Amino acid sequence: MSGAIKWGILGLGKIAHKFASDLILIQDCELKAIASSSEDRAKIFANKYGLETFYGSYNDLYEDESIDVIYIASLNQNHHGHVIQAIKHGKAVLCEKPLAINCRQAKEMLNCARVNQIFLMEAIWTRFNPTFEQILRWINKGAIGKLRYINATFSFNGLNNDLDSRLFNPAKGGGSLLDVGIYPLFLSLSVLGKPNNIKASAVLSETGVDEQIGMLLTYDQSQAILYSSYAHNEDMRATICGEKGEIYLDSRWHETANLKLVQEGKIYKKTFDFIGKGYSYEIEEVNWCLRNKKTESTKWSLQQSLDLVKLMDQIRKQTGIHYPMD
Ligand SMILES: NC(=O)c1ccc[n+]([C@@H]2O[C@H](COP(=O)([O-])OP(=O)(O)OC[C@H]3O[C@@H](n4cnc5c(N)ncnc54)[C@H](OP(=O)(O)O)[C@@H]3O)[C@@H](O)[C@H]2O)c1
Structure with missing residues (x-):
């Protein structure tokens, strides 16, 4: 991959702002476009970070050919669908934690990344600082x-x-x-x-x-x-x-x-x-992986994400916590 790695952000809540503030501090990448379910929110976000490209539809971000990697910052229940859509459009993905609601979802996401040979990582930012x-x-x-x-x-x-x-x-x-x-x-x-x-x-x-x-x-x-x-x-x-x-x-x-x-x-x-608040280090890890043609990080692997969601499934079973997606 030559030139700056082009990032997109999907879902413009609180964490998206923190992430964007760190991303713009990093040399070899660029925040290129953002997408929200609300065009107004996308426009405000774009103005704040000086971005030319903003979308009021996630699909437009998936289809933006200039984007290399999408940071999924939507709510937990949407990670599964958004990650799979991004991967199917050929985008590398960094997805907010928890990667998935349950083990079934996580397996489907991992499988999609592997079949399409696309990079996927859960944004467990602490791991990289x-x-x-x-x-x-x-x-x-x-x-x-x-x-x-x-x-x-x-x-x-x-x-x-x-x-x-x-x-x-x-x-x-x-x-x-x-x-x-x-x-x-x-x-x-x-x-x-x-x-x-x-x-x-x-x-x-x-x-x-x-x-x-x-x-x-x-x-x-x-x-x-x-x-x-x-x-x-x-x-x-x-x-x-x-x-x-x-x-x-x-x-x-x-x-x-x-x-x-x-x-x-x-x-x-x-x-x-720290560089910025500390989200910078997971961003640098993704940039390094993409430049080195990796489909996952060795620092926080997909197997580790799967193990983590399996533990949470087991804990939820013991404590009687159920989700409609289970
Ligand atoms: N790594 C961390 O330190 C960290 C910290 C907090 C949360 N998280 C994770 O990040 C994900 C998002 O959390 P968050 O704290 O950013 O949640 P949030 O502020 O509630 O935003 C969640 C989603 O709601 C939409 N939204 C934002 N403002 C809105 C408004 N005024 N009215 C209606 N919808 C609005 C946004 O999507 P649209 O713009 O597309 O509508 C956004 O992606 C979660 O999975 C969470 O676990 C991670």
Whole structure:
């Protein structure tokens, strides 16, 4: 691929703005076009980022031949359909988390990408930031010894959102698990792999999705205690403990620039300068993959996305959370 990689954004909500602000900081790519279900929203977005091309229809973005890759920033219930349409039009795709509502959808999306030999990646942005790369380096070189325990949570008070919102409506894939519980699960899956056993328990809202949920993952010789919630605020730190030391991720851990490594009582602190808010690193990973003709990332593979959605399916089964798409 020669020249700047041309990005399009589909769905212009809150996350699309954060993503666009980071994308325009990166050298070898260009935000070329955007699409919304509302032409007015597309026009306002285009004016804000100085874009010439905006569409009031997703189809126009799929059919725009100048676009190499589409960032899908629509609501959870639409990821499946939008990803498949984009791939069928030959576009590489970066899709917001959760990639899919359930395992069946995820398998269909992965299959579509593989059959068409098109790049697909879930936007688990934490995985690509320099903080997380440092954590993996420490763990891989044995800085904290054999891993024994992870604690990670993700909560905020979303109780003032109405029951039809993306937070609480089951038809929109609502509930804290798919929205923010996915981050603690991602941490555990990335660092410890697939658990042998899961025990989960949830407090459900009147719409039947989880307002708060606790998860205990057990491995051969380690455990992860994970939690997410829409019912209260908290400072959101995470801890990874090994037999020889610990890694502490500062608040809010999924986007932190600050790490603390403790080894035999000695404390080492590390702070990173982020490019933008941190969405830049997943964008750079996609650019690198496209330039190197990859159809998936090795840092966050399609199998890992599938494993993640399988864990969420299992947790939902245990806690009685059902979606119309199931
Ligand atoms: N990675 C992260 O840090 C992060 C953070 C938040 C959310 N997310 C994920 O990103 C996805 C979208 O979340 P979001 O927070 O951006 O949701 P949102 O702000 O509610 O926007 C969702 C969709 O609603 C439409 N929309 C935007 N403003 C609207 C309005 N005023 N009236 C009616 N529709 C409107 C947009 O599509 P159209 O413009 O096409 O209508 C947009 O794609 C979700 O899958 C979520 O899980 C990721």
